Structures are given as structure tokens and as C-alpha cells.
Amino acid sequence: MAMAYMAIRIFVTGGTFDKEYDELHGRLFFKDTHVGEMLRLGRSRVDVSVRTLMMIDSLDMTDADRELIVSNCRQCGEARIVITHGTDTMVQTAGVLARADLGKTIVLTGAMIPYAFGSSDGLFNLGSALSFAQVLPPGVYVAMNGSAFPWDQVRKNTKTGYFESTSAST
Amino acid sequence: MAMAYMAIRIFVTGGTFDKEYDELHGRLFFKDTHVGEMLRLGRSRVDVSVRTLMMIDSLDMTDADRELIVSNCRQCGEARIVITHGTDTMVQTAGVLARADLGKTIVLTGAMIPYAFGSSDGLFNLGSALSFAQVLPPGVYVAMNGSAFPWDQVRKNTKTGYFESTSAST
Amino acid sequence: MAMAYMAIRIFVTGGTFDKEYDELHGRLFFKDTHVGEMLRLGRSRVDVSVRTLMMIDSLDMTDADRELIVSNCRQCGEARIVITHGTDTMVQTAGVLARADLGKTIVLTGAMIPYAFGSSDGLFNLGSALSFAQVLPPGVYVAMNGSAFPWDQVRKNTKTGYFESTSAST
Amino acid sequence: MAMAYMAIRIFVTGGTFDKEYDELHGRLFFKDTHVGEMLRLGRSRVDVSVRTLMMIDSLDMTDADRELIVSNCRQCGEARIVITHGTDTMVQTAGVLARADLGKTIVLTGAMIPYAFGSSDGLFNLGSALSFAQVLPPGVYVAMNGSAFPWDQVRKNTKTGYFESTSAST
Numbered sequence: 054m055a056m057a058y059m060a061i062r063i064f065v066t067g068g069t070f071d072k073e074y075d076e077l078h079g080r081l082f083f084k085d086t087h088v089g090e091m092l093r094l095g096r097s098r099v100d101v102s103v104r105t106l107m108m109i110d111s112l113d114m115t116d117a118d119r120e121l122i123v124s125n126c127r128q129c130g131e132a133r134i135v136i137t138h139g140t141d142t143m144v145q146t147a148g149v150l151a152r153a154d155l156g157k158t159i160v161l162t163g164a165m166i167p168y169a170f171g172s173s174d175g176l177f178n179l180g181s182a183l184s185f186a187q188v189l190p191p192g193v194y195v196a197m198n199g200s201a202f203p204w205d206q207v208r209k210n211t212k213t214g215y216f217e218s219t220s221a222s223t
Numbered sequence: 224m225a226m227a228y229m230a231i232r233i234f235v236t237g238g239t240f241d242k243e244y245d246e247l248h249g250r251l252f253f254k255d256t257h258v259g260e261m262l263r264l265g266r267s268r269v270d271v272s273v274r275t276l277m278m279i280d281s282l283d284m285t286d287a288d289r290e291l292i293v294s295n296c297r298q299c300g301e302a303r304i305v306i307t308h309g310t311d312t313m314v315q316t317a318g319v320l321a322r323a324d325l326g327k328t329i330v331l332t333g334a335m336i337p338y339a340f341g342s343s344d345g346l347f348n349l350g351s352a353l354s355f356a357q358v359l360p361p362g363v364y365v366a367m368n369g370s371a372f373p374w375d376q377v378r379k380n381t382k383t384g385y386f387e388s389t390s391a392s393t
Numbered sequence: 394m395a396m397a398y399m400a401i402r403i404f405v406t407g408g409t410f411d412k413e414y415d416e417l418h419g420r421l422f423f424k425d426t427h428v429g430e431m432l433r434l435g436r437s438r439v440d441v442s443v444r445t446l447m448m449i450d451s452l453d454m455t456d457a458d459r460e461l462i463v464s465n466c467r468q469c470g471e472a473r474i475v476i477t478h479g480t481d482t483m484v485q486t487a488g489v490l491a492r493a494d495l496g497k498t499i500v501l502t503g504a505m506i507p508y509a510f511g512s513s514d515g516l517f518n519l520g521s522a523l524s525f526a527q528v529l530p531p532g533v534y535v536a537m538n539g540s541a542f543p544w545d546q547v548r549k550n551t552k553t554g555y556f557e558s559t560s561a562s563t
Numbered sequence: 564m565a566m567a568y569m570a571i572r573i574f575v576t577g578g579t580f581d582k583e584y585d586e587l588h589g590r591l592f593f594k595d596t597h598v599g600e601m602l603r604l605g606r607s608r609v610d611v612s613v614r615t616l617m618m619i620d621s622l623d624m625t626d627a628d629r630e631l632i633v634s635n636c637r638q639c640g641e642a643r644i645v646i647t648h649g650t651d652t653m654v655q656t657a658g659v660l661a662r663a664d665l666g667k668t669i670v671l672t673g674a675m676i677p678y679a680f681g682s683s684d685g686l687f688n689l690g691s692a693l694s695f696a697q698v699l700p701p702g703v704y705v706a707m708n709g710s711a712f713p714w715d716q717v718r719k720n721t722k723t724g725y726f727e728s729t730s731a732s733t
Binding site for chain 4: 341
């Protein structure tokens with residue numbers, strides 16, 4: 054059970070993960086994804102191919118955007134997928150993906166602090182999501198705060214910023 | 224299958240992971256582990272308890288040190304364990320642990336670049352190891368470069384610094 | 394002419410220098426100043442005392458705020474002063490200080506990128522401002538981009554984010 | 564007295580400033596200088612030209628190396644020079660430069676922590692040295708810890724790692 058040969062698809066959709074600081078206007082904005090740089094920094098040797106689908110704040114994500122994500126997940130050759138996503142509507146997108154019933158292992162992850170700001174949870178989360186994607190059975194999961202939550206047993210606590218299980222048994 | 228409730232034990236043994244820079248003598252040395260700080264930075268909410276067993280370069284690790292690691296893994300209450308370890312003899316320690324046949328999920332991880340140096344693979348690896356430890360079946364694994372290698376199918380390529388599978392099928 | 398004995402007063406007024414990232418709301422905000430931490434990081438041994446006068450975006454700075462800065466510069470015992478300030482109205486505050494004719498060496502500095510974001514010009518600028526403050530004759534200066542500009546010969550180029558001399562001779 | 568037009572020569576000689584971490588062997592080593600990157604990070608607009616003379620630990624610096632530094636300082640067109648240098652023999656090199664009596668403003672600086680390690684005093688020191696070089700009269704100075712020490716009134720305290728004045732008046 055060596056896992057290094059598994060091909061993983063990474064779809065980038067934006068979110069805090071990839072926000073940058075615009076020094077001229079003192080605002081946060083999107084430019085290019087940092088996922089490639091983060092994988093190099095993490096010295097990852099997992100066989101991944103990265104594709105940017107959109108670069109948006111997840112509060113701005115529309116139904117059409119979610120359909121685009123679903124269709125890309127359906128059509129790609131890989132059976133194991135990581136999606137970087139803003140945390141605010143990550144659970145909602147997970148639900149749309151689950152209801153599409155794709156028979157693949159899909160792990161959504163993100164960050165509370167932009168990677169470009171030096172001290173981000175993004176690198177930790179990317180290592181976590183990529184690992185869960187290699188070993189979890191088909192299904193849709195949210196990988197945040199070191200755990201993988203099934204899509205229908207998780208919510209983001211907007212007061213603390215942590216994801217927590219809604220499962221009665223936990 | 225919510226995983227947040229799983230208790231994970233983390234044993235710290237040193238390695239590059241935890242090396243610091245001694246500015247008076249221009250040397251690398253060990254002080255305290257950064258694992259707690261890294262878990263905070265990663266915003267981890269996994270239920271872990273961290274214990275430092277030793278703080279050494281893995282090239283200096285003796286048979287007695289490895290016995291100490293084995294006995295701690297045997298005696299701790301948790302069935303899922305992450306061990307931070309220098310990369311040079313990580314595979315050797317994994318073998319000792321495997322032969323002890325503890326019936327637990329044990330994941331060894333480390334770093335090629337000290338966490339204190341700002342741009343380390345350690346945070347990525349810690350997220351990865353902690354995730355693999357939650358879902359892999361009992362056994363001993365090396366989690367490096369984004370993959371989890373079974374203990375008897377991995378070697379460190381000392382020329383590249385990457386861990387690679389020795390399994391024929393990959 | 395050893396300069397280590399010179400007492401320097403540092404007045405903190407906020408600005409990009411001290412902005413932090415609020416991960417719950419994805420916004421920039423002010424908490425405490427990083428000047429003390431930056432001086433430690435820079436291993437500064439200059440005899441300074443730091444006082445926070447306000448913690449605001451310089452676009453929000455009022456005439457009353459500027460009077461507070463002037464009166465603090467007048468009343469403090471030190472003849473050499475560094476002021477951390479937002480870049481947008483730094484030149485305007487420098488003018489108010491100059492017209493107060495305090496007979497002291499006053500150096501305003503700031504940053505285009507928050508120090509908390511890891512890769513900031515703030516640490517470079519603080520080293521620069523603190524050094525200029527020790528050796529320039531009485532007057533009011535803006536220390537940005539490695540240079541010290543007299544207060545009446547400088548403007549911020551809002552297109553590039555760089556400060557530039559308005560002096561004909563340069 | 565706008566200073567932005569001043570041409571400054573920067574000579575790089577190595578030292579902790581420019582050490583990197585060799586992840587394959589766990590050692591510190593020299594590759595290329597970080598001075599250019601540091602000036603970009605600091606958003607410096609000072610007119611500088613950077614030349615690497617050597618890339619060595621200052622404990623390994625020979626008389627011939629010091630003669631090379633002196634001759635480069637003598638021959639370059641600029642009257643204001645910053646030299647990056649290991650801290651261990653920085654004061655010794657300053658003495659050799661002073662005795663060469665070049666009639667220029669020469670400021671030596673360095674770092675206790677490698678820039679590549681993320682949290683370095685180097686960026687602060689570079690901002691400081693570059694500023695002192697623009698305003699101090701001809702002479703040879705050591706710019707460390709936020710101060711500029713005349714070459715014959717300074718020593719490195721090897722116990723604390725701080726440079727301190729040997730002048731009776733301080």
C-alpha cells in the first residue's frame with residue numbers, strides 16, 4: 054500500500070488561502086494561486102495536477118460556479134480530488150458535490166489566514182487534505198483544523214473560526 | 224466517521240524539525256520542540272497530547288533510545304501515534320517499531336528544513352502525518368513528501384533528500 | 394562620536410506598519426504595535442522609549458491628532474524622535490511638525506506592507522529611521538525607501554507607492 | 564539635502580548575513596548573496612550597485628582578502644560604501660580599512676542570524692547601514708544593533724553577541 058503513485062487532482066477556487074496584500078491600496082486581492090509554491094515548500098512528491106477554476110471569495114460563489122466545480126470533478130480522470138475553497142461557504146459546496154454523487158474521494162480545504170502572510174494555517178491544511186484524499190473512501194469531506202469531516206456532519210463556527218462536527222456521537 | 228474525537232499521541236524525538244540557530248556560535252542546536260507552536264499555527268483542533276522523549280539528531284540515536292520509543296508507544300493509552308524524528312534514521316526506527324508488533328497506527332514524520340527557519344516542510348508534514356494517523360489501519364508508516372510509506376517499502380534517497388517507495392508495484 | 398548613548402523617543406501612531414489580519418472577518422485591523430518586537434528582532438541596542446499615541450490609519454488622522462503628536466514631540470525630554478505613521482498623510486504631518494519649529498530631529502517612517510505579513514519593508518525602514526534620527530541635524534524628515542527626505546522636498550507617488558524627492562536638484 | 568541621489572557602493576563579503584541551510588547535509592553554507600532581495604523587500608530606492616568580492620565566513624578571512632576589500636574601496640567611484648561582513652572579524656577589517664586612509668565613508672554591517680532563516684537582524688541592519696552611509700562624514704564605521712560605532716571605539720561582546728562601545732564617554 055504505497056501511496057506515492059496515486060494521481061491527485063487539485064482544483065483551485067480562491068478563498069483566503071490565495072489572497073494577497075495590495076500595498077498600493079491596502080486591500081486584499083487575488084492574483085495567482087500559491088498552491089504550487091506551497092507544494093514545493095512542503096517538498097511534496099505526490100503526483101498532482103493543479104488547475105485553477107476560479108479565483109474568488111467563497112461568499113461570491115454562485116450556483117453556476119458550483120456547477121463548474123461539479124462538472125470538473127466529474128470529468129477529470131482522477132478519482133481523488135482536493136479543492137481549495139474559501140471557508141465561508143465550503144460546507145455548502147461540499148453538499149452540492151455530495152448530491153452529484155460522483156463516486157470519487159473529494160476533500161475540500163482552505164485557510165483562515167492567507168498563505169502570503171507568512172504564518173498561515175494553509176500549509177498545514179494542504180498537507181492534511183492531500184493526505185486524507187489518498188486514503189479516505191469515496192465521499193465528500195471538509196479537511197480543516199487537522200480533521201476530515203464528512204460533508205453532512207460539519208459546520209464552521211463563525212464565532213471561533215473553527216470547523217466542528219455536528220455528529221451526535223462526537 | 225467524524226475524526227475529530229480521536230485522541231492522538233505525539234512523541235517528539237528531535238531531528239531537523241526542531242533544530243534552532245545559535246546566533247552566538249553560528250551552529251544549529253536543540254532547545255524546546257516547536258510542535259505545540261506548529262499545531263497552533265495550523266489551527267489544529269485534533270485531540271493530541273505531546274510528549275518529548277528525547278531531543279537528538281537521529282544519527283545519534285542508540286538502540287536504547289529506540290527501546291524507549293517502543294516502550295512509550297506500547298504503554299500510552301492512544302492507539303494512534305505520531306513520532307517526530309530525524310530523517311536520517313527514521314526508516315530504521317520504523318523497522319524497530321514494526322517488529323515490536325504493537326497493533327497501533329504509528330506514523331513517523333520529520334523535516335528537511337528546521338521549522339525555525341521560516342520556510343520549512345515541517346508544517347506540511349505535520350498536517351500530513353496527523354491526518355494519516357487518523358485513518359490508516361494499524362501498522363508503522365513514514366509520512367514524508369506528502370505520502371505515507373509502509374515501513375518496509377521506503378528509503379530516504381540521500382542524494383535528493385526525498386523519501387521514495389521501494390515497492391515494485393510503484 | 395559613539396552613538397549608542399543617544400536617547401531616542403519613538404512615537405507610534407499606527408499606519409500599515411502595525412496592521413494585523415483578522416481571520417474571523419478577513420479584514421485588516423489594529424491591535425498592539427509591533428515596534429518593540431521589531432527592535433528585538435533587529436537586535437537593536439539603541440536607547441529608546443516607545444509610546445503609542447494613537448493606532449489609526451493615517452487617512453483618518455485629524456488636526457487634533459496632529460496637535461497631539463506635536464505636543465508630545467515638544468514635551469518629551471529627547472531631542473531625537475522617530476514617529477511611525479501611515480504613509481498616506483505622512484508628508485502632511487511632517488509639515489505640521491516642521492511649522493511647530495521644535496528644534497529637534499524628527500524622523501517619520503512607516504511601511505507599505507504590514508509587519509505581521511512576514512515580508513515587510515517595515516523592519517528595513519525602522520533600521521533606517523532610527524539611524525537617520527541619530528545623525529541628522531534638527532529638522533523634520535521622512536525616512537522611506539532607504540532615504541531621508543526633508544519634509545518640504547518629498548511626496549508619495551500614489552501610483553508606485555514610492556516616496557520621491559520634489560527637489561529640483563535631484 | 565535630499566539624499567536619494569547619492570550613489571552607494573555595496574561590497575558583499577559573506578558572513579552570517581548570507582548563509583543558507585543545506586537540507587541534504589544539515590549544514591550552513593554560502594550560495595548567492597541575499598542583498599538584492601533584501602533591498603527589494605525593504606523597497607529601497609537608494610542608488611546602489613552591489614558587487615560580491617568573496618563569500619566567506621569572516622573567521623576565514625585572510626590578509627590578502629582584506630587587501631582585496633581595501634583596493635576595491637579605493638578604486639570604486641563612489642565615496643560612500645557599505646560592506647556586508649561576518650561579525651567575528653568585522654572590527655579587524657574596519658581597522659585595516661581605516662589605516663588605508665581612503666577619505667571615504669565606509670560602513671561595515673552584518674547579521675547574527677542568516678537572512679534566509681526568516682527572522683533575521685539583517686534587514687534591520689541593512690536599512691541602518693545604508694542610512695548611516697548617506698550621512699556620516701568620511702571615516703570607517705561598524706553599524707550593528709542600530710548604532711554606528713567608529714572603527715576604533717567598538718568591540719563585539721562574544722558572550723552576548725552585541726557590539727558595544729569602548730569609548731570612555733559612553
